[in-house]
Amino acid sequence: MTTNLPSSTQTSGAFPDPMEWLFGQLHGMFGNKLLDQFRSGHIVKGLDTGIENMKAVWADKIRGNGLKFADVRRGLAGAERLKWPPSWGEFLDLCRPPINVDAALYEAIEQMRKRQHGKDEWSNPAIFWAAAKVGEYDMISQTFLQLKPRFDAALKRVQEGEIKPVPERVPALAAPTASESTREYGRQRLDELNASELVRNVSKGGNIAWARQIIEEEKATGKVPLNKLNIARQAIFNVTGVQA
Incomplete structure (x- = not known):
């Protein structure tokens, strides 16, 4: 039965496909132990769908976790010490350098x-x-x-989970222009100071339902003041790490 894997030295061009190379390296280490772990027996166009799905999933995980080639090589070096092929989670742990x-x-x-x-x-x-x-x-x-x-x-x-790239920070509130009245600026600063306590509480795990309501109001009306909208966005980011 075909292994569905090219030799790690075979390439279709100047460079091998990254996942074919990685899978070839793992196959060289573990042989049929690797194939049996992922093989489904369902062959489409000469390729086992279980093995092909494994390659696709690992490729997505490698991209999603921002692994570099050096990280993958570190993972392969660690895998050499194992008796059985690593799962994705085990391989990821091998790829990541320990953090002090x-x-x-x-x-x-x-x-x-x-x-x-x-x-x-x-x-x-x-x-x-x-x-x-x-x-x-x-x-x-x-x-x-x-x-x-x-x-x-x-x-x-x-x-323990997938690590996303560092997002850009939510832009800081703009300083008032000369055309803004002192009263209006004072009202906005009061809003900011009152909300800052909410933001601090949110960073400690507080409720952010109020912030989500502001975002929904902006989507529905487009009339939420910018300072209020920015405060809501910052609060949501403090808890979820996601920009609203």
Whole structure:
């Protein structure tokens, strides 16, 4: 029976298909143990659909988790120590370099401060998402010792799932123009100050139903004041990490 796999040295051009190369490397390590783990026996155009589906799923996961070629090679090096082919989750753990929690927390504190000015740079998106789970306000205002247990727990949760790229920060509220009245600007600042407490509470796990209502109102009417809309967006982002 055909293995449905080309040799890792065979290519259709100058470079091999990335998934064919990866699967060829794994097949070289584990032989039929790998094939039997994914083979369905359903052949379409000479290819086993179970194996082809595995390649498609792994390709999506590799892209979704932002793995680089060096990460994949690290995963293959780790797989050489295994007796059985790794599942996707096991392979992902092999690909990811271990994260030192103390170093990651120092980075998160520094970059969350820089993020307020749009100058943050993250060595690993998992560190950002862990900081986002703790909450921007707490990351900036609390001490290292206060943050460490919460950040450590958040980092472990983040690493259990798919890690998305770091999103752009929601734009800061614009400063008032000369044409804005002092009274109107004062009203907007009061709204912002009142809402800032809500945003801080949200970063600690508070309710964001009010923020979602504002977003829905904007979608329905298009008449929500910009400062109010930005506050709602920031609150949702603090909890979910998703821009509304």
